[in-house]
Amino acid sequence: MVPYAGIVLHRAARRKFCLTRARVRAINRAYLGGAMELRQLEIFCAVAERRGFSVAAEELGLTQPTVSFQIASLEEELGTRLLDRGGRSTMLTKSGEVLFRYARQILDLSKEAEEAVHSLKGLLWGEITLGASTIPGEYILPGMLQEFAAAHPGIALTMLIEDTGGIIKKVLENEVDLGLVGASEKSDKLTFTRLVSDRLVVIAPAQSKWFAGTKATLDELKKAPFVMREGGSGTRSIMEKRLSERGIDGLHVVMTMGSTESVKRSVESGAGVSIVSERAVRNEVTMGLLRALEIEGMELIRDFFIVHRRQKVLSPAAEALLEFLREGGQNIDCGEKK
Incomplete structure (x- = not known):
């Protein structure tokens, strides 16, 4: 069966009426002025983002032939290939990359316009x-x-x-x-x-051997093994900037973790120390699983x-x-x- 614009024709019927793709395009131009439809752009973006026709079809609740037909119609309308179908995944061509940028903006604006109209009715809704x-x-x-x-x-x-x-x-x-x-x-x-502002504190295992007093000194921080967040972390960026201002440009990093939770668990197990948000360790400090210390002579405050x-x-x-x-x-x- 061949779907087009909400109509499904059996292949026999398609042959009878000679509904070739060229004729489909002619009909499209006659009735729609050759304009791209939002649904076509939505399907195109889904294929581009998921890098596959079958995955996009499943996500949109369509059959794969429907998706393939709409993409082919769009390519015929624009007179250029938009997707490279070779290999394991479907990739955008140069023309496809250009269309994708504009199509994404068009779909976003369409969504915003719909939400704005509904908001005028006093209905605050949307995603x-x-x-x-x-x-x-x-x-x-x-x-x-x-x-x-x-x-x-x-x-x-x-x-x-x-x-x-x-x-x-x-x-x-x-x-x-x-x-x-x-x-x-x-x-x-x-x-x-x-x-909002956020306070950073040094954390260490409950039975820490790296800090002698109730506050961490700069010398102790230089010698202690550190469990750190990854390079793109705001916590790490602020911490390194502030410590650098106090003359500490390099820490002894033994582990790098992708989340604050993994940092806490590593410190709790004795792998080293770290600097994290105070609000992230309130429960562990209350339960005696971690120690939280300020740095002697400085306060680490950052903003969100x-x-x-x-x-x-x-x-x-x-x-x-x-x-x-x-x-x-x-x-x-x-x-x-x-």
């Missing part, structure tokens, strides 16, 4: 994809988002957790509506708004920032979340001082 670095994503946002969701049942929230560098990249590439990260940077494409594209028109739903986070951030403490 928001929020990106967060580890500390806000695991220790700050869950409670806030639960409160926001209860107040706005028509809004579906998705949160992606990655290091600060990864989230900033996702904001730039329009993969998330808003980001919450542990560092800011100068950019003419992004807007950073301070949300809401980030979004400067030129991006936020949907009403995203605007509501942005305002909610700004107001909620005023009521969050930066961590208990030890």
Whole structure:
């Protein structure tokens, strides 16, 4: 069976009516002016992002022949091949890369327009994809988002957790509506708004042999084995910057971990020491599993920032979340001082 524009014809019927692809294109031009349809662009983007026809078809709830036919029609309309079907995965051609950039923007704008129209009816609904670095994503946002969701049942929230560098990249590439990260940077494409402060502390095993007193000295930090977050981590970036200002440009790093939880478990097992957010170790310190120490003569305080594209028109739903986070951030403490 051959589908087109919501119509399914048996192959015999197709032969009878001579409904070739060339004729399909002629019909399309006659009735639609040759314009690309949003559905075609949606299918094209799905194939490009999933790098395969069958995976895209399953995600869209379509048959693979339907997807193949729509892509072929789009290629005929534009007069160029958009996808390289050779090999194990489907890749974009140069023309496909150009179309993908514009198609993604068109689909995003279509979604924003739909949400904006509905918001005029007094119905705040839609979908928001929020990106967060580890500390806000695991220790700050869950409670806030639960409160926001209860107040706005028509809004579906998705949160992606990655290091600060990864989230900033996702904001730039329009993969998330808003980001919450542990560092800011100068950019003419992004807007950073301070949300809340966060206190960093040195952590060590409960029976630590690396620190003699109740505070960690700079000399002790130079000698201690460190379990660190990965290079894109905002925590690591701030920590290294502040220690460098005090003359410590290199630490004895024995392990590098991809999450704060793995850092905590490694330190707890005796692998070394680390510097993490105070709010991330409150439970472990209370239970006596870890020690939390300040650094003698210095205080490690950093800020978390809401980030979004400067030129991006936020949907009403995203605007509501942005305002909610700004107001909620005023009521969050930066961590208990030890």
